[in-house]
Amino acid sequence: MNNVRARVWVTRTVLVGFIVLSLQMTIATEIRVFGVVIQIALAFVVAAGAASGPGEGAKAGFVLGLMYDLASGLPLGSTAMSMTFGGYAAGWGRRYRLEPTWWMLAALAAIGAAVGEVFVPVIRVLTGETGVFGARIAIVLPVVALSAAILSPVLIPIARWALAIRPAEVRVTDADT
């Protein structure tokens, strides 16, 4: 049963990932807000985290991050790591609220997106790049976080479908922990 579910999970996430990446590479790079590229892929990852919890969010982040690195020519693993942390951070809030309202999920998505985006320059610095931390991050973080929050009502149902999660499962397993 778990194997079947894992296969469904991976297949759906990769399929949705391709579509999300395609939107990221085309529409998001053109439609910039204050010059900032809206991170649709990261928004999907944090939506997955907010919808299902930190573990699933981290896994979705890892898969989409790898696809993002492969598609954009970035060092493999750099975005995977930042999105892993973003998905995990977005899911962390689910520990304290079993049935969050839509705005709570949006807030979790915003926090996760900010965490994920702040890890991008951190990882670049670790790989030896310089000059990635600038005043611009003060604009980038709020825009990326806010856009993830705004997109969350659309992306959370898609993320639930992709991760094969039903709301009831969250309730039962949260009770276990």
Add this chain to the structure above:
Amino acid sequence: MATYSPGRRRVVIALALTSLFLLTLDLRGNQVLDGVRSGFGILYRPINRAGEVVSAPAVRLWRSFQEFDDLEEENRQLRAEINAQRSAEISAQNAIIENQDLLALAGLESLASYGSVTGRLVGQSPTNFDQQVEIDRGALHGIRVGMAAINEAGLVGKVTSVAPQSSIIMLVTDPSYAVPVKILAPKDEVAIAATSTTVIPVADSDDTAVATSEANGEEATEGMVETTTTMVEIIRETGVLRGQGSDRLPRVSFIAPATAFGQIEVGDPVFTAGGSTSLAPPNIPLGRVLNVITRAGTAGQELEIEPTADLDRLQFVRVVLYQPASEVGQ
């Protein structure tokens, strides 16, 4: 079916470590990962094309909304500029031809010596921390990693990744970008820097003209003496230009100050320096000095450079098929 598994911390640690491992492998260069990347590119390309088609109307609508006023104003300015430049163009074309002839005579390299491939922009960097663009020409068209990318205004960047049908170009504003450059004196300061003497034989002597150079110390033969002068560029400084990110101008830090050739001033033109190890060929225009920053102590000066190429509105990019001697054998 647990969504919150007890080992979720272990999961995130394992994923982070895997990312770190892949990152290390990729940064050190790994053929397997390169193969995976290439395969993914082939798989992803049609999906991306479909995405472009689907999103094109929305993108056009956004651009129309966002850029109409700017474009109208720019169009007005450009029309005035075209009128002013029409006369200058004729003399400039003449100067280019003369310059190419002189370079060919002296056996010096110029940009016209190299082949090039023109590519259309098909994508931009999806992140907020890289300045990269993607073009629709790749290894099948002769493009290799490291080659310089230019447009009609000047240097745009360099190729950092090549797939069979596409390439990724890092722009000069990217913090990871660096290129050796030279800062020249403006044209009105270009001096007569070399003199040569040509001896033209009298009519009844040998048919072949004999040319000697004073510099060689050779004895002049009998005949009419004609003195010619050569205009030589004055290099004020050479240094390394580094990108500073999209919101800041690229900067040049100096490695070889040569103040004997005058102080650097705002407006001095900046060109690529070339050289045996530089990935860019010499004499590609890059920009003009916008600001001279004097730093305390022995740090020396830094220059802020305004690129001549408008990197925000690139549509076509020409990749110069040039590889320095140090790279050709590899």
